Amino acid sequence: MGRMIGSSSISFDKPPFIIEGASIVGQKEGDGPLGKLFDVVEQDPMLGQETWEEAESLLQKEAIQKLLFKAGMSKEEIRYIFGGDLLGQLIATTFGILEFEVPFFGLYGACSTMGEALSLGAVMVEAGNADNVIAMASSHFASAERQFRFPLAYGNQRPYAATWTVTGCGAVIISTKKGFAKITGITTGKIVDFGVKDAQNMGACMAPAAADVIYQHFKDFNSTPADYDKIITGDLGLIGKSILFELLKEKGYDISAVHMDCGVEMFDASEQDTHAGGSGCGCSATVLAGYVFKQLKKGAFKKILFIPTGALMSPVSFNEGNSVPGIAHCVVIEKN
Amino acid sequence: MGRMIGSSSISFDKPPFIIEGASIVGQKEGDGPLGKLFDVVEQDPMLGQETWEEAESLLQKEAIQKLLFKAGMSKEEIRYIFGGDLLGQLIATTFGILEFEVPFFGLYGACSTMGEALSLGAVMVEAGNADNVIAMASSHFASAERQFRFPLAYGNQRPYAATWTVTGCGAVIISTKKGFAKITGITTGKIVDFGVKDAQNMGACMAPAAADVIYQHFKDFNSTPADYDKIITGDLGLIGKSILFELLKEKGYDISAVHMDCGVEMFDASEQDTHAGGSGCGCSATVLAGYVFKQLKKGAFKKILFIPTGALMSPVSFNEGNSVPGIAHCVVIEKN
Numbered sequence: 050m051g052r053m054i055g056s057s058s059i060s061f062d063k064p065p066f067i068i069e070g071a072s073i074v075g076q077k078e079g080d081g082p083l084g085k086l087f088d089v090v091e092q093d094p095m096l097g098q099e100t101w102e103e104a105e106s107l108l109q110k111e112a113i114q115k116l117l118f119k120a121g122m123s124k125e126e127i128r129y130i131f132g133g134d135l136l137g138q139l140i141a142t143t144f145g146i147l148e149f150e151v152p153f154f155g156l157y158g159a160c161s162t163m164g165e166a167l168s169l170g171a172v173m174v175e176a177g178n179a180d181n182v183i184a185m186a187s188s189h190f191a192s193a194e195r196q197f198r199f200p201l202a203y204g205n206q207r208p209y210a211a212t213w214t215v216t217g218c219g220a221v222i223i224s225t226k227k228g229f230a231k232i233t234g235i236t237t238g239k240i241v242d243f244g245v246k247d248a249q250n251m252g253a254c255m256a257p258a259a260a261d262v263i264y265q266h267f268k269d270f271n272s273t274p275a276d277y278d279k280i281i282t283g284d285l286g287l288i289g290k291s292i293l294f295e296l297l298k299e300k301g302y303d304i305s306a307v308h309m310d311c312g313v314e315m316f317d318a319s320e321q322d323t324h325a326g327g328s329g330c331g332c333s334a335t336v337l338a339g340y341v342f343k344q345l346k347k348g349a350f351k352k353i354l355f356i357p358t359g360a361l362m363s364p365v366s367f368n369e370g371n372s373v374p375g376i377a378h379c380v381v382i383e384k385n
Numbered sequence: 386m387g388r389m390i391g392s393s394s395i396s397f398d399k400p401p402f403i404i405e406g407a408s409i410v411g412q413k414e415g416d417g418p419l420g421k422l423f424d425v426v427e428q429d430p431m432l433g434q435e436t437w438e439e440a441e442s443l444l445q446k447e448a449i450q451k452l453l454f455k456a457g458m459s460k461e462e463i464r465y466i467f468g469g470d471l472l473g474q475l476i477a478t479t480f481g482i483l484e485f486e487v488p489f490f491g492l493y494g495a496c497s498t499m500g501e502a503l504s505l506g507a508v509m510v511e512a513g514n515a516d517n518v519i520a521m522a523s524s525h526f527a528s529a530e531r532q533f534r535f536p537l538a539y540g541n542q543r544p545y546a547a548t549w550t551v552t553g554c555g556a557v558i559i560s561t562k563k564g565f566a567k568i569t570g571i572t573t574g575k576i577v578d579f580g581v582k583d584a585q586n587m588g589a590c591m592a593p594a595a596a597d598v599i600y601q602h603f604k605d606f607n608s609t610p611a612d613y614d615k616i617i618t619g620d621l622g623l624i625g626k627s628i629l630f631e632l633l634k635e636k637g638y639d640i641s642a643v644h645m646d647c648g649v650e651m652f653d654a655s656e657q658d659t660h661a662g663g664s665g666c667g668c669s670a671t672v673l674a675g676y677v678f679k680q681l682k683k684g685a686f687k688k689i690l691f692i693p694t695g696a697l698m699s700p701v702s703f704n705e706g707n708s709v710p711g712i713a714h715c716v717v718i719e720k721n
Contacts, residue, residue, distance in 0.1 A: 052513070053464070053513070053514055053515065053516075057464075057488045059514045099705075100705050102701055102702065102705065103705075128389070128393075129573060133493065135474075136473075136699065136701065137472075137473030137474065137532075137699040137700065137701065138471075138473065138493065138495065138697065138698060138699035138702075139493045139697075140697070140698070140699040140701060140702045140707075143576060143697040143702075143710055144702075144707070144710075146576065147576045147578055147710060150575045150576075151575060152393045152573035152574060152575055153573070153574070153575060153576055153712065154492070154494075154501055154504075154505065154573070155492060155493040155494050155501070155712075156490070156491065156492060156493070157469065157474065157475050157491045157492070157493045158490075158491050159474065165490055165491070168490075169490065169505060172508065172509060172512060172514060173508060175512065176508060176511070176512035176514075177388070177389070178389060178395045178508060178512075179389065180389075195701070196473075196701070237465060237488035237489070237490070238488060238489070239486045239487060239488055239489060240479060240482065240483045240486075240489055242483055361474065361475075361476070361479040362474060362476070363472065363473040363474035363476040364473065365438055365472065365473065365476060365531070365532070366438065366474075366476045366479075366480075369435075369436050369438065369439075371476075371480070374479055374480075374483060376489065376491075
């Protein structure tokens with residue numbers, strides 16, 4: 050059973066296991082520094098579909114298929130899916146998981162969704178309510194541009210603070226069955242609003258939420274940065290990362306020696322014109338399944354803190370001049 | 386600890402309690418047959434705000450304030466909020482709950498969200514991971530029209546199958562502390578797509594999902610309609626309700642003697658021009674907190690099955706000609 054610790058955390062007495070992960074990405078992600086680590090690189094951004102949204106749904110479907118194949122499991126063995134995407138009303142997920150006919154909890158945490166899915170999935174499995182669940186999240190560059198920004202054909206210029214939405218889906222099986230890693234704790238984030246209104250600088254919007262939940266995590270678990278082989282944020286990018294370092298230093302923690310940001314690692318910014326880095330729910334989800342899990346499997350990482358970060362905005366809130374609050378969730382993953 | 390039963394259900398061995406509920410609605414809901422039962426009726430659809438979205442956020446904020454006041458609790462005693470709304474990227478919830486600074490799990494299940502929130506909140510509390518959590522959902526007629534349909538000023542005609550989005554927010558505290566009712570079980574729904582493409586007939590889109598999860602519930606719990614004082618669906622409306630009855634009759638269950646639909650009860654369709662009934666996340670959430678809880682408190686209901694129903698569509702999916710799949714979640718609530 051979980052134990053409540055501090056104000057916002059759970060330490061799992063019977064940590065649920067991670068038995069497998071799968072990652073599907075697009076061509077640009079495949080060309081990036083981590084490209085060789087993903088299970089599938091789709092060369093066609095449309096994946097043969099008629100719309101960007103259908104393409105993103107197919108990323109999800111392929112991720113689940115690959116995941117079940119790698120784990121040697123059938124869809125009937127999965128009791129729940131916890132997942133989401135960035136699009137209004139989670140429409141990519143709706144059509145992506147439809148045919149698996151698995152009971153579904155739809156989640157929206159912007160790019161923090163994979164942290165939310167892992168947290169709730171772990172709680173469900175540890176409580177004895179499921180043997181196996183899938184936690185997953187996806188994003189697609191073109192469906193996100195249509196949702197949040199400009200028509201692609203318009204060719205708008207992007208400021209250097211902007212990030213590039215990752216085309217990809219990462220999916221994970223959390224299980225009572227022994228696996229290569231286990232989820233030993235979570236710290237759930239609050240919504241944090243520093244009043245930043247620049248939706249082209251999402252790193253600045255999200256960094257305060259990341260700093261808040263990481264600080265809370267250290268307090269609740271009575272831990273320090275040195276207790277983790279890596280502290281892995283989702284998609285703060287280059288600018289958000291430096292703000293995070295500053296905010297945590299003010300609170301007495303220096304994480305720079307062990308920090309990595311999935312968005313920064315995903316692309317070679319100087320070669321790939323991605324500016325501040327990668328973003329989108331699919332960014333941290335695919336880096337987790339594609340890169341982090343391999344490091345845990347081979348023992349390069351023994352204990353990591355994974356913190357997907359989300360910017361809470363909508364096309365309507367942006368047009369109405371609202372700020373962009375952030376949210377982030379911590380998940381502690383240890384090699385088994 | 387929960388026990389998995391059947392393919393999609395949990396029976397709680399230590400059922401978490403419901404200690405309080407709160408409901409805030411708009412004027413039209415206040416004028417309806419249940420009007421006197423809600424805690425607050427807001428006469429101004431804008432609630433003094435500048436946008437419909439801000440008005441919906443304020444509904445959420447007021448619902449939490451009222452809930453904490455009725456329960457005699459402070460926000461510091463709430464460990465998590467599980468909630469959502471209908472708008473893209475849950476923007477009403479983001480700004481509605483921001484200032485409470487409570488760790489947050491954002492949920493999207495269209496109008497099934499209150500069922501999802503109660504389910505996950507109950508799992509969290511029963512597992513010993515929280516003493517008190519809030520489950521909540523909201524909708525607003527005008528923000529939903531902007532999101533999904535036509536500008537209000539356009540004055541489009543509505544077919545008789547259309548429902549009227551409820552302006553309202555319902556919120557509930559689930560707790561380890563003894564309350565007037567308890568959540569004894571849940572059955573989590575799958576996404577079900579019968580290929581209906583008429584977004585003006587959401588009852589027809591959602592009824593197959595409701596039938597699927599109710600049938601699954603009877604199988605998993607080995608129960609029959611006679612075991613419940615009421616079987617309460619969310620917002621199927623008049624047309625969806627009759628489809629639900631037909632689908633369940635085909636599977637051998639007649640629920641007509643104990644069924645009610647929150648959407649049908651919310652308005653007087655002949656007087657209020659609401660056509661098939663009320664809809665929106667706020668519909669089932671406010672009827673639960675405003676009407677159902679009072680019946681449980683006074684003993685008129687001893688055991689009910691609550692099944693909020695959602696239609697999974699977005700403006701983009703509608704424009705791209707997709708069907709509208711449905712989802713619904715069952716929650717068993719018993720008088721304590």
